[in-house]
Amino acid sequence: MSFEPINKKLVDDIKEKLGIDPPNASIREMKKLVDDIEEKAGIRFLKMEFGIPGLKASPLGVEGMVDKIKDNSFTHIYPPFDGIPELKSEAARFVKLFMGIDVPPSSCIPTVGAMQGCFIAIAIAGRSFSQKDTILFLDPGFPVNKIQTRVLGLKSDSLDLYENRGEKLLKSLDERLSRNDVGGILFSSPNNPSWVILSEEELKGIADLCRKYDCLPIEDLAYFGMDFRRDYSLPGQEPFQPTIARYADLYISIISSSKVFSFAGERIGITVISPKMYGTKRSNLKQYFNTQDLGHAFIHGGVYPTTSGVPQSSQWGLYSLLKAVNESKINLLSLAREYQKRAKAMKKIFLDNGFYLVYNNDLGEPLADGFYFTVAYPGLNSDELVNELLYYGISAISLKITGSSRKDGIRACVSLIDETMFDDLGQRVKKFNLDHNKK
Amino acid sequence: MSFEPINKKLVDDIKEKLGIDPPNASIREMKKLVDDIEEKAGIRFLKMEFGIPGLKASPLGVEGMVDKIKDNSFTHIYPPFDGIPELKSEAARFVKLFMGIDVPPSSCIPTVGAMQGCFIAIAIAGRSFSQKDTILFLDPGFPVNKIQTRVLGLKSDSLDLYENRGEKLLKSLDERLSRNDVGGILFSSPNNPSWVILSEEELKGIADLCRKYDCLPIEDLAYFGMDFRRDYSLPGQEPFQPTIARYADLYISIISSSKVFSFAGERIGITVISPKMYGTKRSNLKQYFNTQDLGHAFIHGGVYPTTSGVPQSSQWGLYSLLKAVNESKINLLSLAREYQKRAKAMKKIFLDNGFYLVYNNDLGEPLADGFYFTVAYPGLNSDELVNELLYYGISAISLKITGSSRKDGIRACVSLIDETMFDDLGQRVKKFNLDHNKK
Numbered sequence: 015m016s017f018e019p020i021n022k023k024l025v026d027d028i029k030e031k032l033g034i035d036p037p038n039a040s041i042r043e044m045k046k047l048v049d050d051i052e053e054k055a056g057i058r059f060l061k062m063e064f065g066i067p068g069l070k071a072s073p074l075g076v077e078g079m080v081d082k083i084k085d086n087s088f089t090h091i092y093p094p095f096d097g098i099p100e101l102k103s104e105a106a107r108f109v110k111l112f113m114g115i116d117v118p119p120s121s122c123i124p125t126v127g128a129m130q131g132c133f134i135a136i137a138i139a140g141r142s143f144s145q146k147d148t149i150l151f152l153d154p155g156f157p158v159n160k161i162q163t164r165v166l167g168l169k170s171d172s173l174d175l176y177e178n179r180g181e182k183l184l185k186s187l188d189e190r191l192s193r194n195d196v197g198g199i200l201f202s203s204p205n206n207p208s209w210v211i212l213s214e215e216e217l218k219g220i221a222d223l224c225r226k227y228d229c230l231p232i233e234d235l236a237y238f239g240m241d242f243r244r245d246y247s248l249p250g251q252e253p254f255q256p257t258i259a260r261y262a263d264l265y266i267s268i269i270s271s272s273k274v275f276s277f278a279g280e281r282i283g284i285t286v287i288s289p290k291m292y293g294t295k296r297s298n299l300k301q302y303f304n305t306q307d308l309g310h311a312f313i314h315g316g317v318y319p320t321t322s323g324v325p326q327s328s329q330w331g332l333y334s335l336l337k338a339v340n341e342s343k344i345n346l347l348s349l350a351r352e353y354q355k356r357a358k359a360m361k362k363i364f365l366d367n368g369f370y371l372v373y374n375n376d377l378g379e380p381l382a383d384g385f386y387f388t389v390a391y392p393g394l395n396s397d398e399l400v401n402e403l404l405y406y407g408i409s410a411i412s413l414k415i416t417g418s419s420r421k422d423g424i425r426a427c428v429s430l431i432d433e434t435m436f437d438d439l440g441q442r443v444k445k446f447n448l449d450h451n452k453k
Numbered sequence: 454m455s456f457e458p459i460n461k462k463l464v465d466d467i468k469e470k471l472g473i474d475p476p477n478a479s480i481r482e483m484k485k486l487v488d489d490i491e492e493k494a495g496i497r498f499l500k501m502e503f504g505i506p507g508l509k510a511s512p513l514g515v516e517g518m519v520d521k522i523k524d525n526s527f528t529h530i531y532p533p534f535d536g537i538p539e540l541k542s543e544a545a546r547f548v549k550l551f552m553g554i555d556v557p558p559s560s561c562i563p564t565v566g567a568m569q570g571c572f573i574a575i576a577i578a579g580r581s582f583s584q585k586d587t588i589l590f591l592d593p594g595f596p597v598n599k600i601q602t603r604v605l606g607l608k609s610d611s612l613d614l615y616e617n618r619g620e621k622l623l624k625s626l627d628e629r630l631s632r633n634d635v636g637g638i639l640f641s642s643p644n645n646p647s648w649v650i651l652s653e654e655e656l657k658g659i660a661d662l663c664r665k666y667d668c669l670p671i672e673d674l675a676y677f678g679m680d681f682r683r684d685y686s687l688p689g690q691e692p693f694q695p696t697i698a699r700y701a702d703l704y705i706s707i708i709s710s711s712k713v714f715s716f717a718g719e720r721i722g723i724t725v726i727s728p729k730m731y732g733t734k735r736s737n738l739k740q741y742f743n744t745q746d747l748g749h750a751f752i753h754g755g756v757y758p759t760t761s762g763v764p765q766s767s768q769w770g771l772y773s774l775l776k777a778v779n780e781s782k783i784n785l786l787s788l789a790r791e792y793q794k795r796a797k798a799m800k801k802i803f804l805d806n807g808f809y810l811v812y813n814n815d816l817g818e819p820l821a822d823g824f825y826f827t828v829a830y831p832g833l834n835s836d837e838l839v840n841e842l843l844y845y846g847i848s849a850i851s852l853k854i855t856g857s858s859r860k861d862g863i864r865a866c867v868s869l870i871d872e873t874m875f876d877d878l879g880q881r882v883k884k885f886n887l888d889h890n891k892k
Contacts, residue, residue, distance in 0.1 A: 042753075071528045079766065080519050089510045089770065090715040126565050126720075126760035133759050137604060162758045164741050165576060167606045276529040279765035281565075302603050314481075319601045320572050320759055321565035326718035327518065327766040331528070 017441040019405040019449070020055045028054060036404060037397035037412040048409050055407075060439050061430045062410040065206070065385070068429040069349050071276040071335075078334020079280075079327050088330070093323035096313045097124040101333040105284045108269075108336045112239065112246065112346065114254035120292070123285045123313060124324040124332070127278075128236055128270035131285035132200070133162045134316035135266040138308060139198025139230040140168035142296040146197035146229065150190060152178075153417035154373075154388075154425075156206050156234070160417065171196070174419040175210055179377055184219040191227040199224065202234040203256065204241055207386035207416055207425035208373030209357075211241045214256055221261030233258045233267040238274045239347050241382045242354040247347040249340055263290050264308065273385060275335050276349050282328040287312055350385075356428040357383035363440050364389045364426075367447040372413060372423035388413060390423035391450065399424055402450070406442040456880040458844040458888070459494045467493060475843060476836035476851040487848050494846075499878050500869045501849040504645070504824070507868040508788050510715040510774075517773020518719075518766050527769070532762035535752045536563040540768045543775040544723045547708075550779055551678065551685065553693035559731070562724045562752060563763040563771070566717075567675055567709035570724035571639070572601045573755030574705040577747060578637025578669040579607035581735040585636035585668065589629060591617075593812075593827075593855035593864075595645050595673070610635070613858040614649055618816055623658040630666040638663065641673040642695065643680055646825035646855055646864035647812030648796075650680045653695055660700035672697045672706040677713045678786050680821045681793040686786040688779055702729050703747065712824060714774050715788050721767040726751055789824075795867040796822035802879050803828045803865075806886040811852060811862035827852060829862035830889065838863055841889070845881040 028050050029036065034043050041063055048059050083089060096102070105122035109115050125131040140147050140163070148169040151159065163170045171190070178186045190196065199220065203212040212220075224231045235255070239246040244253045258265050267286040272278035292309035300306045303315025317323060339346045361383065365371070372388040374381065381387070391399055396412040403410060403424070410424040431439060467489045468475065473482050480502055487498050522528060535541070544561035548554050564570040579586050579602070587608040590598065602609045610629070617625045629635065638659065642651040651659075663670045674694070678685040683692045697704045706725040711717035731748035739745050742754025756762060778785045800822065804810070811827040813820065820826070830838055835851040842849060842863070849863040870878060 040753075066531055067529050069529060070525060073525050076522050076525045076528055080523055083515050084519055086509060086512050086515045089515055089718045090506050090508060092505055092711070092717045093720070126764075129757075129761045130759060158758050161743055161754065164743070165754060165758055167741065272531070278531045279528045281532070281760055281762060281764045302606065304600055304603070314479075315600065315604060318568075319597050319604055320569060321720055322568045323720060325565075325720045325764050325767045327770070328764045331766070 017406070017445045019445065020051065020057060020407060022405055024055055025051055025404055037400045037414070041411065044409060044411065051404070057407050059407050059409050060435055060442065062408065062426040064430055065427050066429055067273055067276040067278050068432065069276045069352060072338065072344055072349070074338045074344065075275065075277055075280070075331040075335045079331040082330035083327050088326040091326065093326050093329060095318045095323050096120070097122070097324065098326070098329050101329045104333050104336040104340060107340050109286055111249035111340055112255055113257050113259060114252070115257065115259045117286060117289060121287055121289050123287060123317065124329055125283050125285045125317065126321050126324050127272065127281040128234060128268045128283035129158070130320060131266070131268040131283050132159055132232065132234060134312055134320065135232045135268065135285070136162050136168065136198060136200065137166050137316060138299070138311050139232060140166060141299055141302050142197050142230065142308070143228070144298050146195055148195045148197065150196045150199045151417060152199065152201035153419070154205065154208055154413060155202060155417050156236070157415055157417070159200055172417050175205060175208060176373055176418065176420060179210070180213070180216065183216055184223065187220065187223050191223055191229060194227065196227070196229050198230040198232050200232040200234065202236055204237045204382065204384055206236060208388050209381050209384045209386055210373055210376045211382060212256065213377055217256055217258050218261045221258055224262055224264070231258045231262055231265045233265065235268060236270045236273060237385055238269055240274070240350050240353065240384045242351065242384065243379070243382045247345050249342055259286065259288065262288065264288050264294060271332055271335065274346065274350055277332065277335065280328040280331050282324055282332045353385050353428050354383045356431060356433070357387055359433070359436055360426065360428055360431060360439065361387055363436065363443050367443045368392065368451060372420055385429060386425055386427050388423050388425055395421050396423055403446070406446045408442060456845070456884045458884065459490065459496060459846060461844055463494055464490055464843055476839045476853070480850065483848060483850065490843070496846050498846045498848050499874055499881065501847065501865040503869055504866050505868055506712055506715040506717050507871065508715045508791055511777065511783055511788070513777045513783065514714065514716055514719070514770040514774045518770040521769035522766050527765040530765065532765050532768060534757045534762050535559070536561070536763065537765070537768050540772040543772050543779060546779050547775045548725060550688035551694055551785065552696050552698065553691070554696065554698045556725060556728060560726055560728050562726060562756065563768055564722050564724045564756065565760050565763050566711065566720040567673060567707045567722035568597070569759060570707040570722050571598055571671065571673060573751055573759065574671045574707065574724070575601050575607065575637060575639065576605050576755060577738070577750050578671060579605060580738055580741050581636050581669065581747070582667070583737050585634055587634045587636065589635045589638045590856060591638065591640035593644065593647055593852060593857040594641060595675070596854050596856070598639055599856065611856050614644060614647060615812055615857070615859060618649070619652070619655065622655055623662065626659065626662050630662055630668060633666065635666070635668050637669040637671050639671040639673065641675050643676045643821065643823050645675060647827050648820050648823045648825055649812055649815045650821060651695065652816055656695055656697050657700045660697055663701055670697045670701055670704045672704065674707060675709045675712060676824055677708055679713070679789050679792065679823045681790065681823065682818070682821045686784050688781055698725065698727065701727065703727050703733060710771055710774065713785065713789055716771065716774065719767040719770050721763055721771045792824050792867050793822045795870060795872070796826055798872070798875050799865065799867055799870060799878065800826055802875065802882050806882045807831065807890060811859055824868065825864055825866050827862050827864055833889070834860050835862055842885070845885045847881055
């Protein structure tokens with residue numbers, strides 16, 4: 015079965031009618047465009063633009079939630095701002111078993127998704143010192159973190175991991191931080207979308223520089239454990255998830271449940287703040303959060319005035335999931351390994367057909383297979399590639415939206431492409447290559 | 454049975470040891486203090502400082518939640534940022550039936566509590582015009598709204614409802630708004646804690662002034678329907694809950710589920726934004742929210758970067774509760790009427806024993822009985838009264854924390870004082886009066 019591209023005029027007419035320029039479109043606009051093309055062209059798109067979990071959560075989460083709420087003894091009670099004690103304890107145990115770090119339950123704060131954790135972390139980092147109102151991002155990254163910074167009236171700056179790894183990363187960071195305007199450094203590892211993973215040496219170096227320049231590292235563990243080159247899924251056994259918490263005195267490390275537990279619908283993550291955040295004073299915080307204490311500011315100046323805590327039902331759900339993995343009732347990565355398989359297969363399809371990986375080198379090691387990867391096609395820049403792929407029924411976002419300095423390539427998410435679609439993807443990518451190779 | 458006050462030295466020693474000054478204490482510090490005194494003195498406190506629901510929610514909320522989530526088909530799916538369609542439709546129906554206002558489902562946006570709704574509303578109101586970065590509060594009010602303003606780096610100002618009602622309120626507002634630095638006016642009605650209720654004329658006047666000065670009214674309906682002088686509980690029948698929505702083109706009206714449905718544990722409210730918010734542009738918003746559109750800014754610049762929406766389980770819970778009251782399966786105020794009974798009885802106890810109401814006049818009408826009231830004792834200022842009541846095992850917060858300009862009086866919340874405690878309260882207040890009358 016060979017694939018015939020969609021009629022060019024049909025696609026271009028829809029783009030024009032909707033006034034949407036795909037490389038600059040929001041994900042929501044992209045959805046509208048794709049929906050319209052699918053309907054008019056009678057074709058199913060292969061959607062790689064959404065970073066949403068494609069797998070059902072373990073029933074243990076829902077069962078735990080239902081068990082705890084069905085007697086109706088919680089729904090009328092405000093959750094404690096810093097989380098229900100049962101979840102906090104189970105989270106501290108999780109941090110010990112899977113990250114190898116000792117923190118007390120008071121350091122583990124449920125938030126309404128990693129999103130709320132990042133939002134508050136940015137607010138605190140950017141307001142600890144009056145002159146340090148810039149958040150530095152190790153890019154590429156999750157575009158919404160930059161919107162969070164803007165909503166708070168803070169500034170952003172960026173260092174690209176393509177150019178900066180290992181010693182070079184630390185040297186560039188040192189230079190940048192020496193300007194003394196950076197209050198926090200935000201990074202995700204595995205990195206969304208390049209899937210490069212910061213090494214222990216890099217994490218230690220970042221921690222040292224944060225100490226040197228009095229700046230707060232914010233680690234977004236949105237893809238906890240998903241460096242599948244190692245097995246981070248065995249409780250209490252090395253290797254442990256690499257984390258800045260091993261090296262820094264002051265840090266915020268944010269664990270999402272959306273991907274690793276496919277629990278995105280319940281909007282709950284655990285934000286781990288270092289024990290030393292309690293008792294560390296920053297006088298500049300007072301005017302914003304009514305306290306100088308970094309830990310207090312997170313809870314009483316952050317969680318409280320934004321949402322007054324996390325819904326009871328979500329907290330009991332995550333409690334049940336953490337308990338299950340802590341006690342080896344389910345394997346931490348039993349769901350997420352599916353993404354590894356998909357990434358492996360999808361990357362092969364692209365690489366076999368003339369594409370190349372943009373972020374292709376992880377400190378000399380081959381990249382891990384995970385939730386995202388980045389690919390480009392010779393001779394096409396990001397904008398051209400996004401546009402051209404549409405004619406082949408493939409949607410993705412431009413790398414430039416992720417803050418990358420690269421001018422080529424797209425971000426590809428594997429979550430909505432299951433194995434039944436691999437043949438289809440192969441046909442389309444093959445045809446794409448045939449058509450573009452000729453030119 | 455007569456009441457003997459707690460040993461003064463015992464109380465003072467605990468205050469000193471904890472370093473807590475009751476009139477300036479946070480509610481959390483107050484809890485710590487009261488817990489300690491209870492333990493050392495072997496006495497149960499009558500707690501009037503907490504504004505938390507004391508009644509169990511209708512089981513329909515939990516049943517609805519369980520029904521929808523038990524097949525595990527939602528927990529892995531990100532909720533739409535603007536809410537699940539079923540809840541949005543049921544909310545629009547609720548607004549029509551209980552407020553008498555026509556809005557489309559797109560105007561009804563679930564938020565993680567009224568708290569998140571207020572936070573985003575303040576952010577948008579304070580950033581619509583660069584020079585209008587002040588939020589004006591009709592005080593007294595909920596202290597956390599002022600912290601929200603500070604977290605966002607915005608300014609606050611205050612007009613006290615004690616001095617300003619009716620024509621005088623509108624005149625004072627007009628004067629204040631003419632300085633052109635106010636982006637939004639936030640008020641709750643019924644007012645926390647004075648329980649005065651803005652009249653239709655006042656609401657219309659506020660709407661007119663907001664139009665005149667291009668400023669956004671933010672209405673916090675935390676105590677929906679709880680002006681028990683009228684019956685707002687019959688769906689589709691007048692009288693309807695008074696609301697700014699009847700008069701303003703641009704408004705944000707925030708409906709909490711915490712008190713009226715006792716659903717505080719699930720952290721969900723409905724924020725109603727006027728249909729005209731969509732399509733109204735404020736160029737100053739762009740730098741903060743990545744859009745100029747007021748409606749878009751609320752959802753994509755507000756809900757998205759703070760929490761990415763509201764947990765699925767909470768949304769299905771509130772959906773079930775709204776459906777039940779919309780279809781008259783339960784009466785909207787069946788729970789909240791209990792607070793009316795308590796307020797009536799508790800106010801009588803205080804008034805019979807030498808206390809007086811601080812906010813005592815609602816445009817010539819007697820005050821309604823609701824969740825809060827404000828009382829003072831002759832010859833004692835707010836600080837003295839808070840301190841003196843502690844010896845009688847009664848805890849409350851000073852009116853000054855609520856932004857009141859009054860120097861006398863406390864805020865009393867009825868939610869944790871049930872009828873089994875009325876005798877006890879009576880004994881203590883009587884003894885208080887005996888002891889202080891003598892002086």
